[in-house]
Amino acid sequence: MLSQLRADIQAVKDRDPACPSTWSALTNYPGLKAVRWHRRTYWLHGHGFVWLARAISQWVRHRTGIEIHPGATIEEGFFIDHGMGVVIGETTIIHRNVTLYQGVTLGGTGKERGKRHPTIEEQVVVGVGATVLGDITIGRGSKVGAGAVVIHDVPPNCTVVGVPGRVVVREGQRVEAIDLHHEDLPDPVVEMYRVLQRRMDKLETRLARDEASGDEQGTSVFADKVESDSQEGE
Ligand SMILES: CC(C)(COP(=O)(O)OP(=O)(O)OC[C@H]1O[C@@H](n2cnc3c(N)ncnc32)[C@H](O)[C@@H]1OP(=O)(O)O)[C@@H](O)C(=O)NCCC(=O)NCCS
Numbered sequence: 001m002l003s004q005l006r007a008d009i010q011a012v013k014d015r016d017p018a019c020p021s022t023w024s025a026l027t028n029y030p031g032l033k034a035v036r037w038h039r040r041t042y043w044l045h046g047h048g049f050v051w052l053a054r055a056i057s058q059w060v061r062h063r064t065g066i067e068i069h070p071g072a073t074i075e076e077g078f079f080i081d082h083g084m085g086v087v088i089g090e091t092t093i094i095h096r097n098v099t100l101y102q103g104v105t106l107g108g109t110g111k112e113r114g115k116r117h118p119t120i121e122e123q124v125v126v127g128v129g130a131t132v133l134g135d136i137t138i139g140r141g142s143k144v145g146a147g148a149v150v151i152h153d154v155p156p157n158c159t160v161v162g163v164p165g166r167v168v169v170r171e172g173q174r175v176e177a178i179d180l181h182h183e184d185l186p187d188p189v190v191e192m193y194r195v196l197q198r199r200m201d202k203l204e205t206r207l208a209r210d211e212a213s214g215d216e217q218g219t220s221v222f223a224d225k226v227e228s229d230s231q232e233g234e
Pocket of ligand 1: 082101126127128143144145146147148159160161162168169
């Protein structure tokens with residue numbers, strides 16, 4: 001218990017250069033407060049005091065802005081920086097020395113029962129506002145970029161960014177992005193409007209040219225051209 005507390009305090013001091021002392025870590029860090037309370041609610045939850053554990057965790061949420069379900073398994077050296085808006089679901093497993101920033105959700109997809117929250121392996125860093133959903137594993141030493149939404153397993157020592165999350169760095173090497181640009185598939189209706197627009201532009205230019213020349217003959221040439229163009233288009 002004491003060694004766990006020491007490791008949690010050390011995590012704050014190691015990972016936040018702005019933390020000047022143990023006293024400051026204990027008193028000024030909502031992340032550490034939430035984790036310390038979680039150690040107690042976890043015990044209560046495991047010993048059948050489910051309602052009490054939940055009630056305390058809700059009170060802690062009110063105090064710190066961090067909601068950790070009492071059932072979540074969290075090993076030592078866990079650091080939540082800033083904290084506000086962090087949600088950690090019931091069946092989440094967090095291994096040693098993990099760091100989360102504010103606004104991180106470790107949640108379920110809403111479709112599963114049983115183990116339905118992520119497993120976060122050692123030394124993982126999850127950036128501000130990132131969302132990790134479902135019973136997936138974020139491999140040891142990986143980084144989840146700020147704002148990413150991760151719904152598939154991430155291998156160890158990777159960097160995953162974006163929505164949906166994709167691996168951009170693996171074992172220190174850049175991963176070539178496969179850019180399928182699904183959003184750029186051709187839309188046949190839009191394409192048809194473009195063809196019509198181009199055709200109208202062409203005709204208007206011709207009409208303007210013929211009108212400018214003031215030539216009676218020009219108008220009839222224009223009429224002939226329109227007729228021949230429309231036959232081509234059919
Ligand atoms: C992802 C992160 C950890 C950087 O990891 P990294 O392994 O050093 O990766 P790089 O910086 O080399 O970036 C790799 C690529 O991902 C992109 N990228 C980095 N972070 C990104 C993010 N959050 N969202 C989208 N793309 C991102 C980079 O632009 C780069 O793309 P490129 O190859 O086209 O230039 C970092 O950008 C991040 O998001 N950290 C979170 C920090 C945080 O939450 N701080 C809160 C303080 S209060």
